[in-house]
């Protein structure tokens with residue numbers, strides 16, 4: 190990515206077709222544009238060659254009069270030959286019903302293929318005795334089509350399509366592990382003039398797929414435990430098990446072609462007159478051999494990007510905007526996919542390698558603007574030497590969020606297959622190194638506590654190393670994009686990833702001088718129904734003097750009092766030099782910068798009993814400055830979110846950043862009953878959404894925000910005495926609740942949200958009556974809850 194393009198900067202391509210076009214002259218090929226041109230050319234050659242060899246495995250479909258008889262919508266297409274985009278399969282197991290144990294029954298999570306208005310399509314199973322077939326229909330699906338063959342409730346439970354017997358998760362696992370899981374073609378997706386056309390499967394088409402006979406498949410074990418899920422319990426144990434025979438044939442064909450292309454490029458480069466130094470890239474060459482290897486690296490990258498779309502863990506994405514084959518890594522995990530989409534590798538669309546080749550070539554053109562030489566060195570951050578006296582900006586792993594090493598083997602096994610020959614040292618091992626990886630995964634370290642200890646120690650060491658080696662004049666910047674989840678244990682011994690990370694920085698002798706929220710993540714990069722991050726936090730650090738003093742809690746608070754109001758003022762006003770004010774949702778995160786700057790410039794802040802203050806306590810003290818009132822963190826979150834979004838949906842990533850700053854999580858807020866979260870979006874629940882049977886005595890997480898909106902609900906629905914009954918059960922929260930109502934009323938007035946303001950106003954004006962009604966109820970014993 191950074192090393193190869195500069196080596197061949199400014200060179201014209203070597204492929205004869207382009208050379209013929211530029212007619213003997215060298216043309217103008219700034220940066221890596223010549224390299225990009227060759228990647229396109231040899232990529233297209235590779236694809237054409239692959240099509241010659243295995244194109245027969247990817248047949249087109251002709252729409253016949255016979256097909257149109259059952260499907261009037263196909264009538265206008267009779268006689269047309271359509272390209273297939275994908276084949277949609279359902280995994281199968283033998284029916285658990287002894288009378289049907291010879292039948293491979295489908296595990297389909299849905300029968301709906303397209304929900305697009307006017308183009309709805311679905312699979313209709315037709316059962317005849319102990320046989321069944323799938324017919325694809327056009328029109329509104331029946332209500333149960335959504336569920337496929339899934340049994341009601343959660344988990345991997347299905348029902349037998351021929352006998353209705355329950356096919357439970359344990360049975361499926363046992364069948365999978367015994368190698369008895371199969372697949373049945375459910376539908377064919379073809380390319381129409383105006384969108385996708387879904388067709389019924391036929392035995393002939395299924396037979397073509399089954400005729401693929403791979404000669405190689407990658408070995409190596411899929412991680413049996415993985416943050417986010419793994420398919421191993423269902424018998425997909427080795428990397429090769431994640432691909433259909435046809436996918437294995439395609440991938441080995443393309444991998445082999447990388448080697449063939451390399452030799453072609455070498456010959457063409459020689460013919461083009463590139464001086465021959467007979468050395469490859471690893472030996473520091475820049476001649477025909479090295480150039481051929483360079484182009485082949487990018488061809489292999491394009492294949493590797495295709496692998497993401499060419500496994501049996503790829504879903505069919507029935508989305509409002511487009512219906513496409515999804516990636517294996519819709520999220521960073523390898524969960525089981527019951528029904529999967531097998532892309533046509535020659536369809537010209539998203540699943541085709543040309544799309545990936547185009548991405549790779551575009552990158553090469555883009556990187557042409559960069560000057561100078563890049564160097565990539567692989568080293569363990571805890572022991573590396575390379576950052577000595579350099580300006581450091583780093584993006585470390587985030588606690589237990591992503592198992593990079595485990596997941597990267599999925600790609601590595603294919604890359605190794607095509608690139609081991611030119612890079613024997615780089616690809617010496619069968620899989621990527623794992624032991625040094627700084628992630629807090631319980632499954633690797635035995636327990637959550639051990640994992641946290643490993644992460645904290647390792648990260649502290651890595652940070653110490655950076656501090657030791659960094660250029661003394663320059664700050665060290667660290668990207669931090671951890672997605673907060675509640676990792677807190679009851680005992681309080683384990684803390685969240687965010688705190689653990691800040692802790693590691695402090696322990697390493699670094700001092701935090703700023704936190705910059707920065708929009709870094711491409712929200713659309715993931716499936717839209719997944720909650721994704723929107724921002725990274727950039728932590729700006731400097732070395733803490735070795736003789737830094739300690740201070741007391743009281744002195745710490747005094748210093749926060751002196752520093753934070755001014756910092757807050759500056760952040761909310763913006764500045765004359767064009768800096769815009771910090772967005773309200775980012776404010777809580779940004780204020781951590783100046784707050785932690787105070788905390789981390791001391792060797793320790795000592796509590797009254799002489800113990801050092803925890804990062805968590807420091808964060809809580811810092812955050813108080815944003816809330817004039819001492820509301821709980823959940824309520825503070827709700828306030829900031831409300832100010833920005835009112836009751837509207839906002840992005841999950843933004844909600845998460847705000848939650849992190851308060852050491853809580855979006856999941857926790859949903860549990861508290863104040864937000865709804867899903868589909869990558871988060872919204873505050875309105876009082877009308879609150880359940881009317883709420884019992885505060887049974888609610889373990891009760892932010893003031895929740896109490897207030899329950900009071901409004903009770904007042905609106907059942908009047909003052911009902912609200913009083915409720916307040917009576919939570920008397921200790923009375924004053925804070927009233928204060929919050931005032932605060933929200935003022936906010937709504939200021940924003941011109943009249944309807945909302947009215948609700949808070951009504952509560953405030955009825956407050957005395959509500960309190961009087963509450964006065965009659967002993968705390969926690971409202972009649973309402975007896």
Ligand SMILES: C[S@@+](CC[C@H](N)C(=O)[O-])C[C@H]1O[C@@H](n2cnc3c(N)ncnc32)[C@H](O)[C@@H]1O
Pocket residue numbers: 568569570571584585586587593594625626627628
């Ligand atoms: C958040 S990712 C960086 C992603 C990168 N910025 C990108 O856009 O591709 C963290 C990286 O740290 C690497 N890592 C984990 N443990 C490491 C260690 N001990 N030494 C060096 N790198 C490590 C992981 O392999 C992963 O690639």
